[in-house]
Amino acid sequence: MxxxxxxxxxxxxxxxxxxxxxxxxxxxxxxxxxxxxxxxxxxxxxxxxxxxxxxxxxxxxxxxxxxxxxxxxxxxxxxxxxxxxxxxxxxxxxxxxxxxxxxxIPGVPRSNNSVEGWHNAFTSRVSINHPNIVKLIEKIRREQPKLEVDIEKILQVVLMIKLTIAVKNFPQILTKTYNQTLNLSSTAILTCHICDLGEHHVTWFKYDSLTSLSYPLAVGKELFTTDKRYSISSYSTSTRDSYWSLEIYQLNLSDEGIYLCQIANRRATISTSIYLHIQIPMILSPSYLYVEPGTNVKLNCSILIDNDDNNKSLLSSINWFFLSNEFNRTKPDDIHVRKKLINNSLNSYLIIHHAQTYHSGIWTCVYKRQRRTAKLIVEKG
Incomplete structure (x- = not known):
């Protein structure tokens, strides 16, 4: 037993x-x-x-x-x-x-040697074996400022020791700054790996680039936003390691930005940044096209959108680019771009009337950080 x-x-x-x-x-x-x-x-x-x-x-x-x-x-x-x-x-x-x-145990001196040292030093400054009360008070009055300076130095050292201990025992955020790119309407899970969280709290902020201010979204598991698309989850893998996640459902374009995972108290603050990019699902078709000279070519670049999005700004943000191994002899009159909104899809059509061999190459549709490419080959069969 x-x-x-x-x-x-x-x-x-x-x-x-x-x-x-x-x-x-x-x-x-x-x-x-x-x-x-x-x-x-x-x-x-x-x-x-x-x-x-x-x-x-x-x-x-x-x-x-x-x-x-x-x-x-x-x-x-x-x-x-x-x-x-x-x-x-x-x-x-x-x-x-x-x-x-x-x-x-607390590091207090074992003897009164320091007190005797001060008495000996003060006796030498008085320089009289039996001073009268007036002279003694004068010496004590002169000694007081020096004593106050010494006390202040000791307090500063004690404060530095306490701060050092506090920082040493402060939690760590092991997650480094990273980027996350997700499609519109999907779910974002922004995760922070914390070591030795203890009694501290994880706070989530969103940084507003227009005002240069950070707005709190959650402290611990308590949300500070009325947006029901947000939630907080956490789990632990050991007594020291825990993972805290900010979850955002049904992403929209306004959710794009910088999110901060932060732990702070009056003595120390640590944080890491997560850059969330929202991309609109886009399709370019056909992605490969082989035609005879003189054929009319039509490439369709479509982007899925929410009804709440600013459709005009989206249309103006879609651009086309051309890359060829040959000298670019494309003429403005050869190329036409038409943009149309069909249901919840924005469509940008690249139309080439009577395509020629110099139109062969890579045609790219670009929207913000997204790009889709199509390869066009114009030659006689």
Missing amino acids: SHCHAPQPDRVPAIQLQNAIKARTATTDEPSSSILYSALRTYPLSAAGEVTTAFDLIADQFDDDANDLLDYFEKTWIGEPKRRGTGRNKPQFDHKLWNIHDRV
Whole structure:
């Protein structure tokens, strides 16, 4: 049967000291008295509640020739065992007077040397063994500004240490800045990989390039937008790693832009940017065409749209380009472009009357970052 015991961190220094004595005894020829002196010098580091236990652990490591020193130490500093019953008598010096375990743990000085140092320095500045009250007050008044500067320096150091610890323990966003291109009316899932989130919150913003401001969309799982197309989801793969996603359904053109995944508090802020591009599904047909000279050619570039979109601006954004290995002898009168709205599809027609061999090449329909190409070959069969 296995047993689970509660940890006893106060006993760690005593056990470590016991193990150090064993190792030192086994690996050196040093006299036991010397090892005992060293052990007793570090003894005040033991936790106050474990003083007697620590002493028993140390005493058990030595032979009878150390009894005189151990008896003295026990009577003066630990307290001798009671002759009747359990427990110990009060020592000559109470444990609280000499035990410094509670000062070592938070990093407080073990002695009053720093105070004595200041007293000696102040005495030298007074330069009089027995100054009267007026001179003493004057010296103290002059000492005060220097003391305040020293205190301010100490506080600055403490603040820097706290900030360093806070930054060191601050969560990390492992997702790097990236681009995501999606079709109109599809679903966008913008995901942030977070390490050590803890009690912090993931905040999503959308950056407005017109106002140069960022508007909050969600904090944690709470949405700050009334748009029902938005939602937040999250899941964890370990105690340290979590993934937070901003989901946008039925994308429209206004959703295009920069989204920020951010974690912040009063001391630190980290974020990553996700660039969301919305493209309108477009088709160019036919994509390959082989005709005889003198044939009329018609290429159709169609773009699916929402009824709410600005159709005029979309029509003006569709352009045609031509690329050929031969010298371009295409004439303006040869090419005609007609644009038409049919149901929810914008159609741009490239029409070539009486196509000639110099019309052979790559014809490209371009809308924003999208492009579709068609290869036209005009030659005699």
